[in-house]
Amino acid sequence: MALEIHVLDYGDIELETSFLVLGHECGRVRRVPVYGYLILGGSYPVLVDTGYRDNAIMESLGMRGLQFHENMIENQLAKHGLRLGDIRYILHTHLHIDHAGKDDLFPMNTTVVLNRRELECSVSGLMHPQYPQPDIKHLIDRLHTQDALRFLDLEITGTEEIIPGVYCEAANAHTEGSMNVIVETAEGLANICGDVIYNFNDQIVNQVRQTQFMEPQVTGNHAGSKRSEKGAVKKLLNHNAFLLPIHDKPAKVEHGRIVGRLEMQVPGPITESLPRRDWFPA
Numbered sequence: 001m002a003l004e005i006h007v008l009d010y011g012d013i014e015l016e017t018s019f020l021v022l023g024h025e026c027g028r029v030r031r032v033p034v035y036g037y038l039i040l041g042g043s044y045p046v047l048v049d050t051g052y053r054d055n056a057i058m059e060s061l062g063m064r065g066l067q068f069h070e071n072m073i074e075n076q077l078a079k080h081g082l083r084l085g086d087i088r089y090i091l092h093t094h095l096h097i098d099h100a101g102k103d104d105l106f107p108m109n110t111t112v113v114l115n116r117r118e119l120e121c122s123v124s125g126l127m128h129p130q131y132p133q134p135d136i137k138h139l140i141d142r143l144h145t146q147d148a149l150r151f152l153d154l155e156i157t158g159t160e161e162i163i164p165g166v167y168c169e170a171a172n173a174h175t176e177g178s179m180n181v182i183v184e185t186a187e188g189l190a191n192i193c194g195d196v197i198y199n200f201n202d203q204i205v206n207q208v209r210q211t212q213f214m215e216p217q218v219t220g221n222h223a224g225s226k227r228s229e230k231g232a233v234k235k236l237l238n239h240n241a242f243l244l245p246i247h248d249k250p251a252k253v254e255h256g257r258i259v260g261r262l263e264m265q266v267p268g269p270i271t272e273s274l275p276r277r278d279w280f281p282a
């Protein structure tokens, strides 16, 4: 059976636009979705990212959380007939406030998988307060519980397989320890690329403030160099048929270009599955 990817809608956040694209529309507020991705059809159910803890915690970054009852992770999983304890692995693209906020709801025999470099960064203070105390403390509890946490060392090992057809790779962008999750689908490779891409249109399709041909624009929130950000986006475009970021609608890619966007309401309730055929032209 082929692997399927389902979009989970964890609610929205409102933030300043220049956070999404460097220097773009400073002071203007934009509302973006926060997604998770559920991978079914494999040897176990796998979840990628868990959203943010609650609306109040987003205020620590000066952002507004818009998480409602239907966005609760239990309710999003229930749409697929699953409960928290049915998830075998949680994979984290990274550990920022809007990606690892619900891990403590899952039992300790759901194994949380992350790149070791990312946990190191989360306790370094370098990107405080994007790594909030309750989320990171919970991960330390998992670190001291048998089989509750699995570390990857992707910079050293290269790509690692989690279940057949699902792989993690170092993203080399956004945060020092970010990773992408690659899923083999019947229609090609789908890459869940975390926050390496925030906004397809402004960064890639109609690059804001960019004169060079096919040059991706960087986000306003990254820990490494501009070159590594751009290179990481180009790599994603060159090796995948589908790109699935956390804060924008999934995109279809051909020959290094965005050729379609998944038809779905954003923001709004979503139960679409990937891959599927009804793509909007970019």
Ligand SMILES: [Zn+2]
Binding pocket: 096, 098, 099, 195, 246, 247
């Ligand atoms: Zn994010």
